[in-house]
Amino acid sequence: MTASVLLAGCDTDQVSLANNAKANQPVPPKLLAAMVEKDMDLQSPILVRLFKQEAELEVWKQTRNGQFALLKTYPICRWSGDLGPKVREGDRQAPEGFYSINPSQMNPQSAYYLSFNTGYPNAFDKALGRTGSQLMVHGDCSSRGCYAMTDEQIAEIYSLGRESFFGGQKAFQLQAYPFRMTPVNMARHRNNPNMPFWKMIKEGYDHFEVTRQEPKVDFCEKKYVFDATRAPDAKRDPVFDASAKCPAYVIPEDVVAAVRGKQARDEAEYAKLVAKGTPVARMNTGIDGGMNKIFAAKIPEGSTGLSEGAEGTTLQMLAMAKAPGTIPGHVNPPKPNLDAVASAPAPQEEPVVAVSAPATSTRVATAQPAEKPQEKSGGFFSNLGRKMGMGSSETTATTPPPQATASVAPATTTPTTAASRLKAAVTRFVPGHDKSKEAAKSAATVAAKPAEPAKPDTRLAQTRPTLKPSVSDGAGEATQIMGAAPVVSSNSFESRFGAVK
Secondary structure, eight states: OHHHHHHOGGGOOOOOSSOSTTTTOOOOHHHHHHHHHTTBOTTSOEEEEEETTTTEEEEEEEBTTSOEEEEEEEEOSEEOSOSSOOOSTTSOOOOOEEEEEOGGGEETTOTTSSEEEOOOSOHHHHHTTOOOOOOEEESTTOOSSSEEOOHHHHHHHHHHHHHHHHTTOSOEEEEEESSOOOHHHHHHTTTOTTHHHHHHHHHHHHHHHHHOSOOOEEEETTEEEESOBOOTTOSSOOOOOTTSOOOSOBOOHHHHHHHHHHHHHHHHHHHHHHHTTOOOOOOOTTBOOBOOHHHHTTSTTOOOBTSOOOTTOOHHHHTTSOOSSOOOTTOOOOOBOHHHHHHSOOOTTOOGGGGHHHHHHHHHHHOOTTHHHHHHTOOHHHHHHHHTTOOOHHHHHHSOOHHHHHHHGGGGGSOOOHHHHHHHHHHHHSTTOOHHHHHHSOHHHHTOOOOOOOOOOOOOGGGSOSOOOOTTTTOOOOSSOTTOOOOOOTTSHHHHTTTTO
């Protein structure tokens, strides 16, 4: 039984709230100091918000005046799927919506250090026939439909939840969003098919924004209802059923007025953004999830995927920054889902004849008499490089083999295959993929097989350290991931042929 629990990953069963050293780690001193500064009690209620696009998890805590205030924002190490709600078992989607976390959902014996169950599917999900189970927020920075943090981060978040339960909170609310529900984000994603659902959960987002109180969540007629109360003439509280007709209810007038005012401002700003032509976000359905920029900066060939970094901040700028926890050596940055891409329709912008364009322009640009003797009289290493296919794009284009010209013309009539679609998709989606280098490679290199996706980690939980230092106390600073390849210069052998590996 113990072995099955350790191997289950996201599917581990909850045992109890705090029955081992990991689950009993104290709240870090820096967080305690922040609570004092913000007039919070250690055991006051908490609320958690998640944002996929920003790859951030927020922990809010109730202050002594009864309202919630932001205690700390944690960068999310990895989440999987796409922007949008989870629909069915196995779709790798991390859920979106409003969920309730009670003590029975806390898992101190998770195979991913510590975890808690999001509670998906809720009554709304079930009313729509959505399936899936054991969707977690956990450690280990590895996700198959979960929100994955580092071990140090989940230890901190777990301790905050534990203390709120000890203080009497029966359940804390988890709000999961595709992005911060701002006018600019709504404008950028206005053509997304999930927009009706996002507008519905934005109602709850707005309720929290204007009241700083946990919104009461109910479901009826297969929709969310927020802060519903008994009608003035009703004798009892309304009874909600996610699949049934909505009962008579009212929303407090002060809440209605505040929410209506915020929504009017948001809609006016949204209309201005659309009118001035705010670009629509590109649909990247082939990319599997995202990760916060601080983690992507520390992984060789790292990418934020469907998440986004702050404006003006590059991964190079963050490479030497402090990591919020230990990044395991097996973590994989977001990459295209090759199985989904291979079965997708061929992209329209994939004419094979376009491959000849870089070579043609390069031949004209490098057709100088001074270059010819240099090609023939290169040193030992340059000759060796040409034999291995490492000649510069100029050299390769200046002396093209006769077969290269002959093979380009008939390529326009070659039927599109799954392999060609896969190659084109990888070219479009893989971050950092250099198309100019791809055009300079020989026909044999173009036909090379894509690398197989990394296999999921199946190591047992006991192979990881039992306890992790607190993130708030300065642990987890690392500039090199254990087992990762060293960073090499952009013109080196390793970087030129990293994609082939």
